[in-house]
Amino acid sequence: MEFEIDFRSKTPSYQQLAGKIRQAIAAGQYAADDKLPSLKRFTQETGLAQGTVQKAIKLLEAEGLIYTVNGRGTFVTGPPRSLSA
Amino acid sequence: MEFEIDFRSKTPSYQQLAGKIRQAIAAGQYAADDKLPSLKRFTQETGLAQGTVQKAIKLLEAEGLIYTVNGRGTFVTGPPRSLSA
DNA sequence: AGATATTTGTTCGTATGTATC
DNA sequence: GGATACATACGAACAAATATC
DSSP states (O other), X not given: OTTOOOTTSSSOHHHHHHHXXXXXXXXXXXXXXXXXXXXXXXXXXXXXXXXXXXXXXXXXXXXXXXXXXXXXXXXXXXXXXXXXX | OTXXXXXXXXXXXXXXXXXXXXXXXXXXXSOTTOBOOOHHHHHHHHOOOHHHHHHHHHHHHHTTSEEEETTXXXXXXXXXXXXXX
């Protein structure tokens, strides 16, 4: 029930999901460079369509919280590395 | 033919469209706070689905180049106002 | 090398909701 | 109320990149 969506809420599903993922990361459930569940697993656990899950992911990616790699998965952004040099 | 899409290109349609719009703005075809064509008009002129057009729009919005208002339309972002004070 | 599976990326068509005109 | 315009969401299909066998 980790990422459950309230379909009767007026808050859009993708925002709800983004919030839950944000919380999970903030709670230390996923560390830097840890892999998040796949889109498919999110669709299964939430009942949302892939496009909707992806929208949540892209939102967090825009925030710089996570990053995605085609063919590999979605990962938590690590703390800023010391700038080159 | 203003915003024509090359469907044989390897560049995704939404990126192509975003590029064309970016150019049109850079070319001074739309001034600050000018209204861009509606999603519907873009779908008609390009042959793309609404979701794809919207993806292009959201990309430019993320860049800060344009902004959208539900029920009104999409507009060109003006030059930065002097910071409050 | 090749086949297969997994995972994210792109795109369509459609429907409905919300806001504005 | 009606028309217009952007927002959310579904289901489906296929492409592209990666991983595994």
